[in-house]
Amino acid sequence: MKKIHKYFSTNRMFLVTLFAITSVFWMFWYPGIKVANDYHLSFNTGFIGVFPWSWRSFDVGDGLGEYTVSTLWSQPLLSFSEFLSSISLGGEFQTKLMGIIIIFFGILGMWKLLSYFKINDLGKSAASLFFILNSFFLLMFDGGQFSLNLAYIALPYVILSFIKLLEFPGWRKRFGFALLILLVSIFDIRIIFLSAIILGCYFIFKLFFPFNRNNTKKLFKNLIITFLFTVLIMLGFHAYWIVPSLFAKTPNLPVTYDRLTQVDFLSFSSIGHSIFLQQPHWYANVFGRISQIKIEFILIPVIVFLSPILLKKSLATGFWLLIALLGIFLSKGSQDPLPGIYLWLFGHIPGFSFFRDPVKFYFLTALSYSVIIGFTINAINKLELKNKLSAVIVKYIPYLVILYLFFLARPVYLGWMTGMISQPIYPVEFNQTANVLQQDKNFSRVVWLPTTRPLSFVSLNHPPIEAFRLLNKRPFAVGTKGAYETLNFLREASFMGEIFDVAGIGYIVDPYLDPRRDDMHPDNMKYYYTFLKQLSEKPWLSLVKNSPIPLLKTKEHQDIFFTTPNIWWVIGSDSIYNEATKSANLKLSKNSMIFAEEYSGLGKRIDELPEAKIVLNNKTNSDLAANFIDAADLIFPAKGLNFEPNKSGWWKRETADLIRWRSFLQEKYGIDNQDFDLGGGWAVGEGNLKFEIRNLKLEKDKILLARVMESSRSGSLKFYQGDKLLGQISTKPCKVRPCKVEETNVRWFEVGKLDSGNEIIIISEGDINVVNALAVLDEKKWAEYKEKAREYQDRGRIADFDEKYAQVSSADITFQNINPTKYKVSIKGLAEPVFLIFSQNFDGLWKINGQTSLPVYSLLNGFRIERNGDYLIEFEAQKYVNIGLIISGVTLTVLSLCIIGFSRHKKNRFSQ
Structure with missing residues (x-):
């Protein structure tokens, strides 16, 4: 005591x-x-x-x-x-x-x-x-x-x-x-x-x-x-x-x-x-x-x-x-x-x-x-x-x-806080909504507008998605109109139901505004209910009546694994998504799309899918041929630019800037562009400017190609080495279809043969010119690429995205989730090769029996399957985690022994 x-x-x-x-x-x-x-x-x-x-x-x-x-x-x-x-x-x-x-x-x-x-x-x-x-x-x-x-x-x-x-x-x-x-x-x-x-x-x-x-x-x-x-x-x-x-x-x-x-x-x-x-x-x-x-x-x-x-x-x-x-x-x-x-x-x-x-x-x-x-x-x-x-x-x-x-x-x-030191808002309503979702035993993701809430329902069967995060994904970003109302892709994009289908999204939850944290201005309240009404009227969505918090259910959604009988390599933009809504046979859940111009070097994998058709979406055989160019032979001028104009007046935008980039083009120039940038960004010049490019890849007698934007607001690009004109590209198309916002096009052009290894000088004329990439390669190699494109044409691999080319077949799929980095998939009833879609964010480290995945819909992983059987899909990085764990375990053991040793030493000193 x-x-x-x-x-x-x-x-x-x-x-x-x-x-x-x-x-x-x-x-x-x-x-x-x-x-x-x-x-x-x-x-x-x-x-x-x-x-x-x-x-x-x-x-x-x-x-x-x-x-x-x-x-x-x-x-x-x-x-x-x-x-x-x-x-x-x-x-x-x-x-x-x-x-x-x-x-x-x-x-x-x-x-x-x-x-x-x-x-x-x-x-x-x-x-x-x-x-x-x-x-x-x-x-x-x-x-x-x-x-x-x-x-x-x-x-x-x-x-x-x-x-x-x-x-x-x-x-x-x-x-x-x-x-x-x-x-x-x-x-x-x-x-x-x-x-x-x-x-x-x-x-x-x-x-x-x-x-x-x-x-x-x-x-x-x-x-x-x-x-x-x-x-x-x-x-x-x-x-x-x-x-x-x-x-x-x-x-x-x-x-x-x-x-x-x-x-x-x-x-x-x-x-x-x-x-x-x-x-x-x-x-x-x-x-x-x-x-x-x-x-x-x-x-x-x-x-x-x-x-x-x-x-x-x-x-x-x-x-x-x-x-x-x-x-x-x-x-x-x-x-x-x-x-x-x-x-x-x-x-x-x-x-x-x-x-x-x-x-x-x-x-x-x-x-x-x-x-x-x-x-x-x-x-x-x-x-x-x-x-x-x-x-x-x-x-x-x-x-x-x-x-x-x-x-x-x-x-x-005094109870003024809004988080852990307060009582949560709408707990009963969130709990009842969770009960509604729990009754659905099928897998489906749940989109929360605009982000998940602290009381949002979470389960392995219904993983949550924050709508704002979807804007970082290409299929959702391209559906966005303007840069102000960022979630309008749900309302404006005609193909969004198709994207939600293949992404395995079964529900959208639009929680009520939080009076402690949200601006409860009448205009905001009006917008909330107006937007909810607009979504509920979409043909691919329906309002769940027994949910206390507004809950919308999608018409269709796929499981974590599904197969498509049709595979399409798309040369061009993803504006082709709009075609997927015109026929049941063209639905994305039946047609895998791989956009060859999404990443440099991706087009070189076309031959991995011999049964796949090739779609030239407002592109030419030259654009197809350019997809065979090695990534090492490409030069991206945007890599050397800043987001603000430098001394030359040129500036850049990157892949992640898609929404603001399109908004800029629409608002300032009345044009739009939805092309991919090969992962290298856009070099932008407004007005008559001069731009110098130095690169070790520039060698005498090699062919110079340029991937640039054509638009009615552009003019021309002249390419010089010293005082010698290598070539000129007219960036203003011959015919422009009258419309409120002009759809522009990004294409590959042959500029000419390099005169030396010195820097290239680009002289731009017009309101705006955009350069995506330059390619420097041997003339013989370029001829081989063009010949390969012609062979595809002759063999009938190049086709329109039309239901007459679509096939109808199916396979029975069962799978076992062994752990988050490993799945076992069993496929039966396969009559011909199909494309297996794995509904997770694309990552090249996902492999099926050693085969690397391909990016499907600019979003998911895809694997070619030729025959029935069992397949292991594994995330390759995990084996290195397991190796590292051994080192971590040894370190932890040594640390534990040291702690025991020092503790005993201290105890002995105290006793003495």
């Missing part, structure tokens, strides 16, 4: 602080489910599993599957969650457990860090309060970003461990530090970069204040050994995703994530927000809805920057002020002042590309502000004033600061 009393007496202030902060979150502890934008309700367990899979077809935005190696670093956290779910400790239990861990260890970490700096309990209490109750932390917590919260609370432990390691180097401390870094990498690997900034600054401070040459050598030696040891542990533990990244496919950021425009778009925090540490979305937490700077936050920087006045010549204060200033400056991103610095860092410094959302640098500001507030309160508490009245006032200032911090956090305990 005495020990308990002594413990409570010794840790009274810590326990009071813990209780006070925990009480602020009373609504979070209130019984019932808690959900948020980044923390959705799971109706079933076992979706992810404890095993790391390199492909997931659930818990991903578009519901069609994706290569997940880029996020597998978080698998240990997911595996722990799945383990708890498997023993019936899921849902609400896990949510509350996570909250307890985050709050308790967050307070404890700050308490320990400030104990090192010998801050009194009142200072530690105020610092801990701010560390947990600042607007940045609270919005992460309310948004359900628990992994980021865990990384955030781990930072004080990492810093304290590093400080002690530099003072008392040793393998035990190195091991502890490496484990903490490993933990941070599991929570969110990006935060390693932020940790490196803090630790790097501390090392520099330690190096120069005070400067000692002998000490410098020891510090560097300690740092290098620690760095190498930590990297070794990191590489070993994370080998399960590093190995496939090296030997299967390097994970890439989404195509637009590395653009500077992304930084401009996501630089939400002004310099005022950053100084006040007011998260720009406080407190509604609605993405893109920036709150005004609130004057109530003004005392935060006052308290922080009071510290150097009270603690003159304090190196610790100077260090944390440096971190604070770095956080303030970096978190504003490309906003004033000096907007260009962050853009330069983003484009040139490795690691910055992970922070297209600069608000993540609030990590630095929140941590440093918390520590400095502790310093300030500690200094105020130690002030000795002769004037009694002043002394009394100063005595109560720390308590007033604490009350002020509670006041700032009032949206939490």
Whole structure:
């Protein structure tokens, strides 16, 4: 009893602080489910599993599957969650457990860090309060970003461990530090970069204040050994995703994530927000809805920057002020002042590309502000004033600061939040809609407009798809009219029912607007019901009457696997989709379409499908012949351009810009283009311009070809080497059909023979000229390609997309989902070769008995099947995950043995 009393007496202030902060979150502890934008309700367990899979077809935005190696670093956290779910400790239990861990260890970490700096309990209490109750932390917590919260609370432990390691180097401390870094990498690997900034600054401070040459050598030696040891542990533990990244496919950021425009778009925090540490979305937490700077936050920087006045010549204060200033400056991103610095860092410094959302640098500001507030309160508490009245006032200032911090956090305990610290909206309606979907035992994907909601129904049989994510997929993007109403592809595209059919989409859910988060303006309400009515009137959709939340059912949808008797290689654009609606025999579920111009080199695979017909969609035999050109012989001028005009006046657009590219052409020039860009983008010149292209592929006597756009708003392109004209292309067609928006065409042209290996100069004339690609190849090889195209013509392989060429046949398919990266498919009743469609996002790593898939409908995977039998479809990257797991397992075993060894050593020392 005495020990308990002594413990409570010794840790009274810590326990009071813990209780006070925990009480602020009373609504979070209130019984019932808690959900948020980044923390959705799971109706079933076992979706992810404890095993790391390199492909997931659930818990991903578009519901069609994706290569997940880029996020597998978080698998240990997911595996722990799945383990708890498997023993019936899921849902609400896990949510509350996570909250307890985050709050308790967050307070404890700050308490320990400030104990090192010998801050009194009142200072530690105020610092801990701010560390947990600042607007940045609270919005992460309310948004359900628990992994980021865990990384955030781990930072004080990492810093304290590093400080002690530099003072008392040793393998035990190195091991502890490496484990903490490993933990941070599991929570969110990006935060390693932020940790490196803090630790790097501390090392520099330690190096120069005070400067000692002998000490410098020891510090560097300690740092290098620690760095190498930590990297070794990191590489070993994370080998399960590093190995496939090296030997299967390097994970890439989404195509637009590395653009500077992304930084401009996501630089939400002004310099005022950053100084006040007011998260720009406080407190509604609605993405893109920036709150005004609130004057109530003004005392935060006052308290922080009071510290150097009270603690003159304090190196610790100077260090944390440096971190604070770095956080303030970096978190504003490309906003004033000096907007260009962050853009330069983003484009040139490795690691910055992970922070297209600069608000993540609030990590630095929140941590440093918390520590400095502790310093300030500690200094105020130690002030000795002769004037009694002043002394009394100063005595109560720390308590007033604490009350002020509670006041700032009032949206939490007054119920103003919209995520985890609130009650979910429409829970009964979502649950009833889930029951409707559960009654459908057939596989079908569910599209949620515009995105999935926290209470959206999720199951292996009905994986969710976010409608906004579909805009990144070509078949949906081409159906979009204009750039404003982005989801109008559901209403405007005549072929959308066909695309939904082959994509296995069975339902569309259009949840009601959320009055807490959505703009409830009457115009928005009117648009919601108007759009819903328009969709319900589409012939391929019908409204499900017994669903409390608007639910639309598609007329037809395919299973994960289905076969098509007809295969078409399309040379030209996907405007051909419109033809698929004109006859039952031309339905996409019976006709596979592979667009040869989608990727460079894809056309060279035409002979893999000898029974496939070739459609020239507004193209010529020369365009067909150009599809046989090796990708290595192509030059894409757009690769050397920026998104804004350079000195030459030329600029570029890329594959991912399809919607805005078409909108630009339509609005400015009254033209449209739906052609593929071979994956190389478009080089655009407006007006009479000069464009120089240098490339090592340019060689004397080789043939130069160019793929350019023809339109009534174009003129001509002249190609020079030096003063010699190689050739000229008229980019204005002879006949233009009168229409509201002119459909343009992109074709291949022979320019002429190169005179040397010098640069090519392109002179453009006309309102707009567009160059997609140049090809440089031997004259003999080009003649072979043209002859091959003629042979296809003579053999009757080139045909119109017409039902007279369509065949009708079927096969019986059964399949077994062995795991997310492996399927067993059985095919019976096959009379002639068919094309097997695997309804997952196309990825060349999907293989059937070693055969690589082909991209069908610019969306799915397709395999040629010749005979009946059993087939294994496997995702090739998984075998490298399995190899990496062995390395990770060995590393984990060694780490466990080290932990046991160090623990015993510590116990023996204590006994002695």
